[in-house]
Amino acid sequence: xxxxxxxxxxxxxxLTAPAAAQGAAPAPSPEIATAIAEVASSDAAVQEAAAVAxxxxxxxxxLPLLEALREGSVYVRPLPGGKKETVIVxxxxxxxxxxxxxxxxxxxxxxxxxxxxxxxxxxxxxxEEVSTGRSLRIAIRPLIDAFSGQSQLTDPDWTVRQAxxxxxxxxxxxxxxxxxxxxxxxxxxxxxxxxxxxxxxxxQLKSGSEVERTRAxxxxxxxxxxxxxxxxxxxxxxxxxxxxxxxxxxxxxxRIERWALLTQTMQILFQGLSLSSILLLMALGLAIVxxxxxxxxMAHGELMALGAYTTYVTQTWFQDHAAGSIEYYFxxxxxxxxxxxxxxxxxxxxxxxxxxxxxxxxxxxxxxxxSLMIQQGLxxxxxxxxxxxxxxxxxxxxxxVMIGVVLPYNRLFIIGLATAAVAAMYFLLFRTDAGLRxxxxxxxxxxxxxxxxxxxxxxxxxxxxxxxxxxLAGCALTQIGNVGPxxxxxxxxxxxxxxxxxGVGKLLGTILAAxxxxxxxxIIEPGLGAVFGKVGILVLVIxxxxxxxxxxxxxxxxxxxx
Amino acid sequence: MQxxxxxxxxxxxxxxxxxxxxxxxxxAVLRAQGAGTVKVGVLHSLSGTMAISEVSLRDVCMMAFEExxxxxxxxxxxxxxxxVDPASNWDLFAEKAKQLLLQDKVAVTFGxxxxxxxxxxxxxxxxxxxxxxxxxxxxGEECSKAVFYTGxxxxxxxxxxxxxxxxKEGGGYKKFYLLGTDYVFPRTANKILxxxxxxxxxxxDSIAEEYTPFNHQDYQTIVGKIKRFASGGSAxxxxxxxxxxxxxxxxxxxxxxLRSENAPIMAFSVAEDELRGMDTSALVGHxxxxxxxxxxxxPQNKKFVQAFKAYAKKNNLPGGDKRVTDDxxxxxxxxxxxxxxxxxxxxxxxxxxxxKAVYGQTFLxxxxxxxxxxxxxxxxxxxxxxxxxxxxxxxxxxRSKGLVxxxxxxxxxxxxxxxxxxxxxxxxxxxx
Numbered sequence: 006x007x008x009x010x011x012x013x014x015x016x017x018x019x020l021t022a023p024a025a026a027q028g029a030a031p032a033p034s035p036e037i038a039t040a041i042a043e044v045a046s047s048d049a050a051v052q053e054a055a056a057v058a059x060x061x062x063x064x065x066x067x068l069p070l071l072e073a074l075r076e077g078s079v080y081v082r083p084l085p086g087g088k089k090e091t092v093i094v095x096x097x098x099x100x101x102x103x104x105x106x107x108x109x110x111x112x113x114x115x116x117x118x119x120x121x122x123x124x125x126x127x128x129x130x131x132x133e134e135v136s137t138g139r140s141l142r143i144a145i146r147p148l149i150d151a152f153s154g155q156s157q158l159t160d161p162d163w164t165v166r167q168a169x170x171x172x173x174x175x176x177x178x179x180x181x182x183x184x185x186x187x188x189x190x191x192x193x194x195x196x197x198x199x200x201x202x203x204x205x206x207x208x209q210l211k212s213g214s215e216v217e218r219t220r221a222x223x224x225x226x227x228x229x230x231x232x233x234x235x236x237x238x239x240x241x242x243x244x245x246x247x248x249x250x251x252x253x254x255x256x257x258x259x260r261i262e263r264w265a266l267l268t269q270t271m272q273i274l275f276q277g278l279s280l281s282s283i284l285l286l287m288a289l290g291l292a293i294v295x296x297x298x299x300x301x302x303m304a305h306g307e308l309m310a311l312g313a314y315t316t317y318v319t320q321t322w323f324q325d326h327a328a329g330s331i332e333y334y335f336x337x338x339x340x341x342x343x344x345x346x347x348x349x350x351x352x353x354x355x356x357x358x359x360x361x362x363x364x365x366x367x368x369x370x371x372x373x374x375x376s377l378m379i380q381q382g383l384x385x386x387x388x389x390x391x392x393x394x395x396x397x398x399x400x401x402x403x404x405x406v407m408i409g410v411v412l413p414y415n416r417l418f419i420i421g422l423a424t425a426a427v428a429a430m431y432f433l434l435f436r437t438d439a440g441l442r443x444x445x446x447x448x449x450x451x452x453x454x455x456x457x458x459x460x461x462x463x464x465x466x467x468x469x470x471x472x473x474x475x476x477l478a479g480c481a482l483t484q485i486g487n488v489g490p491x492x493x494x495x496x497x498x499x500x501x502x503x504x505x506x507x508g509v510g511k512l513l514g515t516i517l518a519a520x521x522x523x524x525x526x527x528i529i530e531p532g533l534g535a536v537f538g539k540v541g542i543l544v545l546v547i548x549x550x551x552x553x554x555x556x557x558x559x560x561x562x563x564x565x566x567x
Numbered sequence: 568m569q570x571x572x573x574x575x576x577x578x579x580x581x582x583x584x585x586x587x588x589x590x591x592x593x594x595a596v597l598r599a600q601g602a603g604t605v606k607v608g609v610l611h612s613l614s615g616t617m618a619i620s621e622v623s624l625r626d627v628c629m630m631a632f633e634e635x636x637x638x639x640x641x642x643x644x645x646x647x648x649x650x651v652d653p654a655s656n657w658d659l660f661a662e663k664a665k666q667l668l669l670q671d672k673v674a675v676t677f678g679x680x681x682x683x684x685x686x687x688x689x690x691x692x693x694x695x696x697x698x699x700x701x702x703x704x705x706x707g708e709e710c711s712k713a714v715f716y717t718g719x720x721x722x723x724x725x726x727x728x729x730x731x732x733x734x735k736e737g738g739g740y741k742k743f744y745l746l747g748t749d750y751v752f753p754r755t756a757n758k759i760l761x762x763x764x765x766x767x768x769x770x771x772d773s774i775a776e777e778y779t780p781f782n783h784q785d786y787q788t789i790v791g792k793i794k795r796f797a798s799g800g801s802a803x804x805x806x807x808x809x810x811x812x813x814x815x816x817x818x819x820x821x822x823x824x825l826r827s828e829n830a831p832i833m834a835f836s837v838a839e840d841e842l843r844g845m846d847t848s849a850l851v852g853h854x855x856x857x858x859x860x861x862x863x864x865x866p867q868n869k870k871f872v873q874a875f876k877a878y879a880k881k882n883n884l885p886g887g888d889k890r891v892t893d894d895x896x897x898x899x900x901x902x903x904x905x906x907x908x909x910x911x912x913x914x915x916x917x918x919x920x921x922x923k924a925v926y927g928q929t930f931l932x933x934x935x936x937x938x939x940x941x942x943x944x945x946x947x948x949x950x951x952x953x954x955x956x957x958x959x960x961x962x963x964x965x966r967s968k969g970l971v972x973x974x975x976x977x978x979x980x981x982x983x984x985x986x987x988x989x990x991x992x993x994x995x996x997x998x999x
Contacts, residue, residue: 076962143736168826175800175829231798265795276787283785381614388885389618391811391844396818401848403822409794413822416787486784487814489844491616495782530788535779536749538788 033112037062041111044074045081045091045135052135053144060148068152069093069114075145080132082108092117097129104129154181158188164402166192167200174204175232177211196405203230210236218246219253226257229264229408237261268409273527279416281523282423285516286481287496288503289426290474292515294350295504297447298467300358301365303372305500306493307379308472311349312342312479313488314383317392332397335484342480343473349379350472354465362464376493384490391489400484415484422481426474427516433470434512443467447510506546508556517557522546604647605640605916607632607906608667610678610688610699615655616781619811620895621680623840624702625650627896628677630878631903641907642914649673657687664688668695674916675700675906677899682706682751689714698918700906702899704835704857706755707975710986710994715925716945717898717905717937719858721759722974725805727950728833728856729760731965732803733767737952738831740803742773744793747807749778756807756835762979783812786819794823797830804832813837817849827852833952838893842959843886850955857894858948859934860961871900871933891959892933898946901932905939926989938970943986945973 033041036058043055056074059067073079073093082092093114095107105126108117119125150172157169170188173181182205189201202224209221210233222240225233240246241254287309294302302308319338323331353375361368396415403413434440445453446463454460479492486492503522507514522542530538550556609628611621632646640646649671653660660679667673668691675698679685682705692699692713704719731737745760747753757776764774775796777789796802808816813834820832832853839861842850861872872892879890909924910916928939938947947970953961976984976994985997 143734146736146738164824164826167824168828172800172828231795232800235799269791272787272791276791279787280785384614384618389614389622390840390886391619391814393844393846395846396848401818401822403824405824411822411824413819415818415822485815485818487811487844489619489811491782491811495784526785527788531792534777535783535789539780 033064033066034062037064037067037112041067041070041091042089044070044111045079045089047136049141053141056141056145056148060145060151065152065156066113068149068156069109070111071145071149071152073114074135074137075142075149077134077137079111079135079137080129081135082127082132091135092132094129094132098126100126106132150176151178151181155184158184163194163197166194166197170197170200170204171232174200174207177208179208179212182208199228199408203228203232206230207233207236210240215247215250219250222250222253222257226253226260229261229268231261231265231409234258234261234265265409268407271407271410273531275410275412275416277520277524277527278420279523280527281520282416282420283482283485284499284503284523285519286419286423286426286478287475287500288507288515288519289423289430290471290478291500291504292471292507292512293430293474294468294471295501296510296512296515297443298464298471299365299447299509300362300468301369301372302471303369303497304353304376304379304493305372305471305475306495306497307376307383308346308350308475308493309479309482309496310383310488310490310492311379312346312476313394313483313492314387314392314479315342315345315476316480316483317387317394317488320394331395332399335397335400335480339477339480342476344476346476346479347469347473350475351465351469353472354468358468359461359464380490380493387490389490391487394483394488396484418484419481422477426477427512430474430512439466502543502546506549506556508558511556511558514556514558603644605644606647606649606671606673608664608671608673608676608678609648609650610653610660610663610667610676611680612655612684613650613652616811617655617680617684619844620840621655623890623893623896624677624680624899626879626882626884626890627875627892627900628903630875631900633878634874635903635907641910641916653684657681657683660684661687661691664691664697664699665695668692668697674698674910674918675921677702677902679703680895685709685714686751696918698906698922700899700902702902703895706752706759707977708755708981710943710975710988712922712944712988712993714944715902715905715922715939716973716975717902718895718946719948719950720945720973720975721756721977723858723948723950723971724835724856725756725760726763726977726979727967727971728835728854728952729763729805731856731952732805732831732833732854736965738803740801740831741769742796742799742802743769743775744796744802744804745774745776745807746789746793746804747778748783748809748812749780750809752836753778753807753809757805759977759980760805762977766979779808779812781809781811784815786812786816787823790816790819790823790825793820793830794825797825800829802830804830806832806834807836808834809836813841813850814845817853818846821849827854837955838895839891839959839961840893840896842955843889843891845959847955847957847959851957853955854964855953855955855961857951857953857961859894859897859932860951860953860963861892862953862960862963863934863951865933865935867931868933871897897933901930901937904930904932936970940973942989943973943975944988945975945986947972 040055040058043051046052056071059071070093078094080092080094082090084090091111093109093111095109098105106129107124107126109115110117116124154169154173157165160166173185185201185205189198192198192201206221206224209217210225213221222237225237237254237258241251241258291302291305294300316338319341320334323334357371358368361371400415400418403411405411434443442458442463445458446460450460503518504515506522507518525545526538526542529541533541609625611625612618613622613625629648632648635641636645649667651663651667653663667676677700679688679701680703685701689711693711697713699714700717701714702717704724707720732740743764745757747757761774793804834855837855838857875892876888876890879886880888905925905928908928908930909921913920913924925939927941930937935949940947950967950971951963952965954964956962975986983997985995986993987995
């Protein structure tokens with residue numbers, strides 16, 4: 006008797022807990038409850054009708070169910086007493102032989118709790134899967150879109166709100182109009198407001214009255230709306246509409262085209278600037294090593310790869326030890342990449358290159374060999390596959406500066422970094438004693454040594470500096486490209502191209518060459534395409550070098566003779 | 568000390584030399600007599616640019632051999648793999664293939680990834696009675712007697728993907744931007760896609776086509792173009808961009824404010840193994856078309872995935888148990904088993920007998936039942952459209968009804984051609 010009582014007591018929470026959990030969530034209206042039950046029907050027509058009915062309710066709590074239906078994660082759970090309940094299942098968990106799933110309520114997707122107050126885990130085999138046919142999935146898609154669009158309009162992330170507005174505008178569904186105007190009244194962000202206004206105008210243009218359409222065409226024109234241009238062209242051509250509307254549409258098209266030209270020019274300018282900054286960052290280290298010291302360093306690319314892998318290692322360390330501040334790993338990895346590559350460069354100079362000064366061909370072969378060794382070393386250590394370097398949030402996305410022009414943060418960052426690196430180099434070389442010694446050694450080694458400059462030491466440090474800059478570039482490039490053992494190979498040709506075009510030994514030449522090559526590339530690429538754009542640039546560089554074999558700025562005086 | 572006579576010295580050096588040569592160059596001579604084993608070749612690049620993709624195929628083939636050997640081998644003979652490294656060098660592919668066939672006398676070879684490498688070994692296999700299992704989706708327009716294609720043809724990947732995007736469920740897209748790396752697969756793929764789209768009534772000015780060099784990094788201009796092209800919201804990108812360039816492309820795409828809701832990218836060359844080395848945040852929500860994903864929910868796939876992870880861990884492969892499986896790996900894996908079944912059916916390792924036995928062979932592959940075609944050397948496969956998730960895996964959003972028959976000659980670009988090795992001699996002209 007007592008045992009039974011205890012058992013009953015033990016079971017009691019098990020019986021009451023789920024009920025309590027469900028009691029906490031607001032109960033669905035009777036219509037929704039019926040529809041939820043019918044969605045699990047084995048008759049496809051009943052299912053579809055129920056899904057559409059759910060969609061029509063506009064109740065946001067049915068959205069998870071629709072989404073789950075589309076994914077096929079809706080199941081039916083037998084309840085005690087022969088009743089059945091439609092539930093959503095979560096991600097599968099393997100526990101030994103059994104596959105368990107957590108359960109969620111169909112209405113609102115609240116976790117269903119077990120007797121112990123923890124989410125209930127049930128064996129998949131004990132549930133009945135609700136089959137979702139292709140036609141049901143097709144029927145559900147627009148329902149979900151309508152819902153998600155509306156809920157996205159209140160998302161905290163402005164890019165999500167903006168994308169939702171653009172999508173609703175393009176879909177042109179008049180039913181979305183109230184939600185859009187409501188959002189517009191609340192919206193504070195300039196760019197989302199723009200997208201909302203555009204969406205409203207687009208919908209009005211599609212399904213409004215004649216007056217509304219004319220006004221919408223005007224609005225779209227003054228917004229410079231790229232999204233509207235095709236539709237406006239159609240309206241302008243459509244002989245069924247009034248002359249006034251057609252005229253308004255035609256004017257709007259012209260305004261948008263003018264605006265598009267401006268945005269395109271802006272974009273090309275920025276793209277050129279961005280590519281130039283990348284080229285400059287890659288070439289800066291080489292300009293020091295090759296330009297000032299005359300060492301043809303074929304391992305320059307691999308020193309960049311070292312910097313990139315340093316970034317990766319830093320990131321992994323942060324993931325393992327300081328996951329909370331992972332967003333800032335990149336700030337730490339920048340100086341680290343500089344140090345690691347710089348040290349490697351120092352070792353390279355002390356270890357081998359110093360024995361080969363004045364023998365450019367041997368140096369070339371040697372550094373090429375070193376580059377292969379570093380490459381294979383990276384491959385052995387990290388694997389042949391690329392590694393995954395995350396972009397911190399503050400380097401993802403972009404800032405819109407005008408309608409149709411978004412400047413990505415990672416590119417802005419690299420422009421800033423390149424500028425800072427160049428400024429630091431100038432300061433170092435022309436405003437400090439150390440820089441003076443470097444220039445002295447590169448101009449006349451013998452004389453500098455006679456005057457007490459420790460030229461060997463200067464050599465090593467200059468090389469290390471160049472290598473460190475390569476590491477810095479490698480670190481920055483993880484934000485726009487891949488990190489893999491072959492990373493260096495992809496950049497080495499461009500780096501040499503910039504340094505040689507700029508004129509060996511001249512920092513200013515390197516800068517101008519980077520800007521010139523980057524800018525030209527972006528100007529000719531839209532017309533010729535990426536493949537021929539690259540070919541075109543190479544041809545131009547060859548022609549230029551033929552005319553001026555020593556680059557933009559030829560070195561003069563004694564240095565040129567040596 | 569006396570032993571160190573000139574004759575003895577010569578003998579030993581010769582023996583050592585022979586031994587070394589046997590190990591490096593002529594293992595066939597010595598080991599072929601060792602009975603009990605059957606030699607198979609593995610011809611995948613283990614170094615160079617393609618190593619990133621092909622190493623995984625080597626790994627999965629080796630795993631299949633190990634599994635088969637553990638169960639007693641093929642007709643009682645243990646598989647003895649001969650692994651060579653063509654180092655992503657197309658000429659070396661032909662050379663190594665010749666070595667496998669003439670020196671090692673392998674019964675079958677599993678290998679190649681890029682179309683150009685396959686084209687370079689094709690004459691070698693055809694002229695030397697070789698047999699190659701090729702596991703990667705490719706552009707079609709080929710029908711070789713010496714090759715079994717376990718990857719997809721265009722109609723098993725490209726066309727269903729475009730159809731999906733045009734369908735109501737896929738979003739009803741009307742404009743298509745065909746973007747690819749500049750080599751044979753994207754060029755041919757886009758030719759077929761364009762022909763298909765035109766046949767479906769998409770006007771020519773709603774199709775854009777663009778190529779970038781290998782390892783292209785700067786996608787600013789192209790994304791800018793896509794942005795203008797996609798304005799209006801009914802455009803999708805069909806991407807045949809090769810592995811390495813994908814990260815910069817997707818990153819730029821996201822950073823310039825384009826999202827998968829408004830302009831989805833359907834990728835034909837991005838699978839789980841490539842996603843392993845990518846920051847996937849920019850890719851989430853975009854699509855891919857394959858015949859297999861690691862998430863495919865079948866019991867045999869669960870075993871396959873677990874076995875591969877365990878294999879990678881056991882053998883200390885880079886990545887260890889974080890390794891993933893993907894479409895070409897699955898195709899490489901079941902290729903080994905199809906060959907085994909065929910050899911057992913033919914009761915022989917003779918290339919010609921095995922070849923005939925492969926026809927119509929079925930196998931319960933990790934992704935589901937597959938079937939080798941009765942005549943055209945390709946494979947019946949299911950087609951799955953997947954959406955990229957944050958963890959670098961896919962969510963299957965659309966699945967073909969049953970298996971799709973492979974059409975090596977696309978009916979959109981070469982309607983008059985067919986491929987048949989039973990009634991015809993390979994590629995033939997269809998009668999009008």
